[in-house]
Structure formats: structure tokens, C-alpha cells
Amino acid sequence: MTASAGLAPAHPARLLVALLGLRWLAGVADNSGLRAGSEVAAVVMLAALGLMFLNRMQLTRDASLLVTGLLAWLFTGALSALATDMPRPVEAVALLALLLLYALFANAALGHWRSVAALAAPRRLLTGFIALGATLSLWQCVSGSGFIDPGKPGVIRAFGSDVHPVSFAIQILAALLALEVIRLKTGARAGAVHLALLMLGALALYLTFARTAWVMALMVVALALWQRGSAAQRLGLVALALPLGLAGLALSDRFADLASLPLFWQNFSFVETVFDHRYIDNSVSWRIVNWSYGLRQAMQQPLLGFGPGQSAHASQFSLEMHNLVLEGFFEGGILGFVALLITLAGLLRIHHRLPVATAADRQARRLANGFGLALFLAVLFSTSLVDQLMTVLLYLTLLAVAGTPTDPPRKTPRLSWLPPGSP
Numbered sequence: 001m002t003a004s005a006g007l008a009p010a011h012p013a014r015l016l017v018a019l020l021g022l023r024w025l026a027g028v029a030d031n032s033g034l035r036a037g038s039e040v041a042a043v044v045m046l047a048a049l050g051l052m053f054l055n056r057m058q059l060t061r062d063a064s065l066l067v068t069g070l071l072a073w074l075f076t077g078a079l080s081a082l083a084t085d086m087p088r089p090v091e092a093v094a095l096l097a098l099l100l101l102y103a104l105f106a107n108a109a110l111g112h113w114r115s116v117a118a119l120a121a122p123r124r125l126l127t128g129f130i131a132l133g134a135t136l137s138l139w140q141c142v143s144g145s146g147f148i149d150p151g152k153p154g155v156i157r158a159f160g161s162d163v164h165p166v167s168f169a170i171q172i173l174a175a176l177l178a179l180e181v182i183r184l185k186t187g188a189r190a191g192a193v194h195l196a197l198l199m200l201g202a203l204a205l206y207l208t209f210a211r212t213a214w215v216m217a218l219m220v221v222a223l224a225l226w227q228r229g230s231a232a233q234r235l236g237l238v239a240l241a242l243p244l245g246l247a248g249l250a251l252s253d254r255f256a257d258l259a260s261l262p263l264f265w266q267n268f269s270f271v272e273t274v275f276d277h278r279y280i281d282n283s284v285s286w287r288i289v290n291w292s293y294g295l296r297q298a299m300q301q302p303l304l305g306f307g308p309g310q311s312a313h314a315s316q317f318s319l320e321m322h323n324l325v326l327e328g329f330f331e332g333g334i335l336g337f338v339a340l341l342i343t344l345a346g347l348l349r350i351h352h353r354l355p356v357a358t359a360a361d362r363q364a365r366r367l368a369n370g371f372g373l374a375l376f377l378a379v380l381f382s383t384s385l386v387d388q389l390m391t392v393l394l395y396l397t398l399l400a401v402a403g404t405p406t407d408p409p410r411k412t413p414r415l416s417w418l419p420p421g422s423p
Contacts, residue, residue: 012052013112016105017121019045020393024129027390028136028161042389046097049104060111062353062403066346070103073339076332077308084307091309095387102392109400110350119182119401126179126397127197133160133172134200137207146207158207167388169205169213170378174394176201177220177367181402184360212382219377220370227366287322287381294321298330305333309387324379324386347372347399355405368402371395 026041059067074096081092113119137158140146146156147165162168176198183194205213268288293316298305306314311321311330321327328340351372354365375395379385385392 012108013118014121015048015052016108016112017125019048020105020122020397021125021128023393024125024161024390027163028132031159031161031163038389042097042101046101046104049101049108052108053104058111060107062350063107063110063346065349066106066343067103069339069341069343069346070099070106072342073328073332073336074099074103076304076335076339080304080307080332080336083304084301084310086307086310087313088310089307091313092307095309098387098389098392101389102396105393106396106399109396110403113400113404116186116404116406119185119404122397122401123179123182123186126175126182129161129175129394130172130179130197130201130204133168133175134204136160137168137204141207155209157209158204160204160208162390165208166210166212166383167391169208169210170216170375170383170388171391171394172201172204172208173213173217173220174371174391174398176205177371178394178398178401181364181367181398184364185401185404185406187360187406212378216371216374216378219374220367223370223373224363224366228363286319290315290317290319290321291323291326293317294323294326294330298326298333301333302329303333303335305329305331305336307331308336311384320384322382322384324384327384327386344376350399350403354399354402358406360406364402368398371398 023038023041023045026037029037077092077096077099081089081096086092113122137146137160140158140160141156144156147159148156157165158168159165160168160172162171179194179197179201183190188194205217268285294311297314297316308331311327312319315321315330321330325337325340329337332339351369354368355361356365372395375385
């Protein structure tokens with residue numbers, strides 16, 4: 001084997017990181033005033049991933065069920081688009097393209113990031129993502145150019161390298177966990193640079209004032225400690241978490257608006273068609289009303305829904321559902337809902353198959369599974385996620401690096417449509 005041939009397997013891994021970095025930097029450029037850069041980068045990424053797949057025609061076994069679900073979702077979405085008079089057809093095309101991109105990226109990441117040596121490239125990308133994201137977050141808060149909620153004009157929230165604080169906060173959390181997983185997999189010590197990056201990322205997470213991501217981060221830490229601890233340590237964790245949680249709710253004004261929820265529940269009914277909107281004064285009550293109206297509207301077209309990507313334009317509130325399951329049913333009907341369930345089963349299968357051979361594997365698995373559970377709860381109660389490209393890609397990146405075994409490299413099982421010996 002020649003030297004160049006020996007290096008060949010590393011090329012797709014580096015190319016994958018380059019494509020992810022291109023899309024990330026294009027998004028940053030978009031936020032700086034350069035229009036359509038992120039869309040062009042996404043198209044380039046989709047085309048390159050498609051060529052990578054066609055070059056080998058191999059489906060990674062770990063990603064097979066997830067890819068099946070995403071392709072089923074794409075197919076049912078196309079059926080819905082053809083059968084529905086959609087207010088925004090361009091949104092349907094964009095969402096279907098994203099589903100294909102997710103399938104190709106998941107297959108490539110789980111197929112090419114399969115050795116400890118291949119993790120150097122994603123580690124550099126994650127380092128840049130955290131460092132630049134934290135820098136932008138600080139600048140946005142100091143300069144007053146951050147995100148301002150209409151109901152809280154005095155609070156400036158960082159949105160980092162994304163367009164919204166919540167999506168960026170989830171991204172920075174995924175990047176922090178992926179960076180820590182790579183450290184565990186490579187056996188590196190938690191040196192000053194690594195700790196500084198973790199602190200910068202935590203600062204950026206705080207400056208987003210995104211309580212969804214805050215709760216997700218606490219869940220990941222709590223679950224990791226819970227799984228590692230003895231019965232006595234778990235009891236101590238519960239005894240410590242309860243008062244700290246109550247103190248956080250009492251001291252942070254970020255949760256103060258939730259105090260009106262009891263009054264809201266007293267005056268709300270899921271079966272009433274008319275509701276007094278004066279009782280809605282926070283994002284949680286808005287979501288509950290939106291779910292109620294969205295579910296009733298979805299039942300009007302239960303087979304194929306209102307079309308992919310149409311929830312924000314077809315719903316009575318002109319809002320996304322902020323619930324992945326309801327959005328899947330609203331946009332794709334029963335067929336889209338079934339495809340979504342297959343997709344979720346594919347993600348669950350990847351989490352279940354994460355390696356446990358070494359202590360580093362097990363700790364990385366805890367972090368990845370904790371994030372997966374927290375993200376699942378988030379998409380049920382807070383965010384729709386599907387159209388948040390960088391968030392999904394960083395989640396898949398976390399799964400891919402957590403799936404890298406630390407024991408001696410072995411051949412990655414793949415499903416191939418080419419005969420043995422084919423190039």
C-alpha cells in the first residue's frame with residue numbers, strides 16, 4: 001500500500017469537517033450582512049455529501065434506521081406537498097432538502113469518524129465554534145446588538161453565530177459536550193486550553209438567557225452524575241438539586257414570568273374554541289394555546305397534513321408548533337407522523353449502540369445520551385428543531401464522536417449495494 005493510499009481514509013473525514021465549517025461560517029457571514037450565504041453553503045454541502053455517497057454507495061449500519069426514517073419523512077412530505085395547496089411552496093422544498101442533507105450527513109459522520117485519529121479535525125472545528133461563538137456573544141451583549149424580546153426590552157440576549165438565542169444555546173451545549181467527548185476518547189488531559197474553552201462556552205450559554213438550554217445542561221450534568229454515583233450519592237444529588245432548583249427559580253428573573261401559569265390554567269380549556277388572550281403573558285402559555293389550536297387544525301387534514309414547512313404559515317397563530325411530534329402530524333398527517341416515529345427510533349438505536357468497552361466510552365455515552373434525552377424533551381415542549389440546520393448537524397456530530405470506539409480500530413459494518421471488490 002502506498003503512503004497516499006494509506007492516507008485516503010482520512011480524506012472523507014476532513015472533507016466532512018470542511019463542509020460543516022463552511023456552513024457554519026456562512027451563517028456567521030449572513031448575520032454580518034452577507035445575504036444568502038448560508039443557503040448557498042447548504043446547497044454546496046448537500047451536493048458534496050451526495051457525491052460522497054454516490055462514490056462509495058455504502059450505508060453505515062448504525063445510521064440505517066435513521067436514514068430510512070428521514071427518507072420516509074421526505075417521501076411523505078413530497079406526497080403532502082403534491083396534494084396540498086401550500087401558502088409557501090419554497091419552504092416545503094427547503095425542508096425536504098434539509099431532510100436529505102441530514103440523512104447524508106448522518107451516514108457520512110457515523111461512517112467516517114470511526115477512529116480516534118479521525119477526531120482531530122472535528123475537535124478543531126468545535127474549538128473554533130465555541131471560541132467564536134463566545135466572542136460574538138460577548139460583543140452582542142456589550143454593544144447592545146443582541147436579541148431583545150418584545151416583552152423584556154431591558155434584557156439583551158446573545159445569539160452568537162446563529163439567529164436566535166435558543167438555537168445557538170443548544171448548539172453551544174452540543175459543541176461543549178462533543179469537545180469533552182473527544183477529550184475522553186483521545187485520552188487527553190483536561191488542560192488549561194480545554195478548561196478555558198469550557199468556561200467560554202458556559203459563559204456564552206449563560207448570555208443567551210435561554211432557559212430551555214439551561215435546563216438541558218442541568219439535565220445532562222445531573223444524569224451523568226446519577227448514572228455514575230452510588231445509591232448514597234444519588235440521594236445526596238437529589239437532596240442538593242431540589243433546594244438549588246427552587247433557589248434558581250426564586251432568584252432568577254428569567255423564570256419570573258412563569259408565576260402566572262396557575263392563573264392561566266384556571267382559565268384555559270383545550271376544548272374551547274375561543275380563549276381570552278389576556279391570560280397569555282409568557283412563552284409557555286403561548287405554546288400551550290398554540291398546541292391546542294394546532295391540534296384541532298391538524299385534525300382537519302389528518303392524512304397528509306398541510307404540507308412540509310407550512311406550520312408557521314398555515315397555522316391560525318402564524319407560528320411553528322414548537323413541538324416536533326405535533327409539527328410532524330400538522331405538516332405531514334398520519335403518514336408524516338409515522339415517518340417521524342421511524343426517525344426517532346433511528347436516533348434511539350444510535351444512542352443504544354454507543355460503545356461501552358472502556359471507561360471513556362461509558363462516560364462519553366452518558367453525556368451523549370443525556371443530551372439526546374434533554375433535546376427530545378426540548379423538541380416536545382420548546383422548539384421544533386427540524387429547520388435548525390446547525391443544531392441538527394452538531395447533534396449528529398456529538399453522536400458520531402461518541403460512537404467512535406476507543407479500543408483498537410475495527411472495520412465499520414456497512415450495507416453496500418456494490419459487489420465485493422468494487423471501488
